[in-house]
Each structure stands twice: as structure tokens, then as C-alpha cells.
Amino acid sequence: MPQLPQRIWADEDWERIQRGYSSRDMDDKWDVFTEGEVVFLHRSWTGYGVFAATFEPVDDGGWRVARAVVERDPERYRGTDDYDCLMLELVISTVVLGEPAPGLRAKLVELTRPKSGSADAPAGLVQHSALGLRSDS
Numbered sequence: 001m002p003q004l005p006q007r008i009w010a011d012e013d014w015e016r017i018q019r020g021y022s023s024r025d026m027d028d029k030w031d032v033f034t035e036g037e038v039v040f041l042h043r044s045w046t047g048y049g050v051f052a053a054t055f056e057p058v059d060d061g062g063w064r065v066a067r068a069v070v071e072r073d074p075e076r077y078r079g080t081d082d083y084d085c086l087m088l089e090l091v092i093s094t095v096v097l098g099e100p101a102p103g104l105r106a107k108l109v110e111l112t113r114p115k116s117g118s119a120d121a122p123a124g125l126v127q128h129s130a131l132g133l134r135s136d137s
Contacts, residue, residue, distance in 0.1 A: 001067075001068040001069060001070050001081065001084055001085065001088070002081055003081045003082060003084070003085040004065045004066075004067070004068055004085060004088075005064075005065050005085055005088055005089035005092075006064075007064070007065075007089060007093075008058050008062040008063070008064050009055075009062055009063045009064070009092075010061075010062050010063075011061060011062060011063070013062075013063070013097060014055065014062070014063040016096065016097055017032075017034065017039060017055075017063075017092060017096055017097070018034045019034075020032045020033040020034055020096065021095055021096045023044035023132070026045075027128075027132050028044050028132045029043065029044055029045075029095075029130070029131060029132030030042070030043065030044055030091050030095050030131070030132060031043075031044045031047075032091065032092070032095065032096050037054055037055045037056065038052055038053065038054050038055075039051075039052070039053045039054075039055060039092070040052050041053070041088070041091050041092075043076075043077075044132070046076070048071065048076045048077065049071060050070065050071045050076070050077050050087075051068060051069070051070055051071075051084075051087075051088050051091075052068065052069050053065045053067075053068040053088055053092075054066050054067050054068065065088070068088060070084045070088075082111065083111050083112075086104065086107055086108060086111065087108075087130065089104060090104045090105070090108060090130070090131065091131065094131055095131060095132070105123070105127055106123075108126065108127060108130060108131075109123045109126045109127065112126045112129075112130065
């Protein structure tokens with residue numbers, strides 16, 4: 001991925017990220033697991049791997065995404081560089097960590113509405129379609 005999230009996750013966040021997230025319901029969209037320092041984000045229904053993000057420690061403390069790859073087969077995932085960067089951070093922040101992330105959510109709606117052809121789609125619908133059950137802020 002040419003664009004990566006710039007966020008530095010705290011050490012406590014990294015500990016939680018390492019525990020992952022397993023979908024619990026049909027409306028959950030993501031399964032997340034970690035092997036070593038690589039975090040894998042898979043679509044829960046299909047099992048397709050969408051992201052693999054390698055984290056590294058930051059000198060002053062915390063963790064950041066050092067590199068990441070994204071699925072580019074349009075039959076499995078349709079994204080763009082800015083959308084991919086946002087989704088990677090959103091899934092980790094909202095689905096795994098359960099954070100409200102209002103700024104990231106607003107950006108998702110801003111990026112998604114024009115592409116969907118529904119400029120007036122409710123924000124909650126846009127978020128739910130991308131994030132699943134953990135889409136409520």
C-alpha cells in the first residue's frame with residue numbers, strides 16, 4: 001500500500017490488537033488476527049484476506065504500521081489507495097479497539113457516498129456496510 005495510516009498506537013492498543021477480533025454475528029464484517037507483528041484483516045463471510053499490515057515499534061513508544069498489502073482482485077475487494085488507508089485504520093480502531101473514531105467515520109462517508117451513487121445515503125448505512133455491527137459510534 002502506498003499510503004499507510006500515520007497513527008501511532010499505544011503499547012496497550014498493540015496488546016489489544018494482538019488479541020484480534022472474531023466476528024460473532026452475520027452482520028459482523030471483519031475477522032482480525034495477528035501472527036508475530038503482522039495483523040491480518042479478513043472479510044468474515046468469505047474469509048478473503050483483504051489487508052496484511054506489518055507493525056513495528058516506535059522509538060518513543062507505541063506501534064505504527066510500517067508496511068501493508070491490500071487485495072486488488074476486484075472480485076474480492078474494491079478499494080483505492082485513500083480508501084484502503086482509511087479502512088485499515090478504521091477496522092483496527094473501531095472493530096478491534098471499539099473506539100468511536102468520529103473523524104475516520106466522517107471520512108469514510110465522504111469517500112463512499114460519491115462512489116456508491118447515493119450522495120444522500122444515511123451515514124449509518126454507509127458505516128454499517130463497510131464496518132458491520134461495530135459501526136455504531
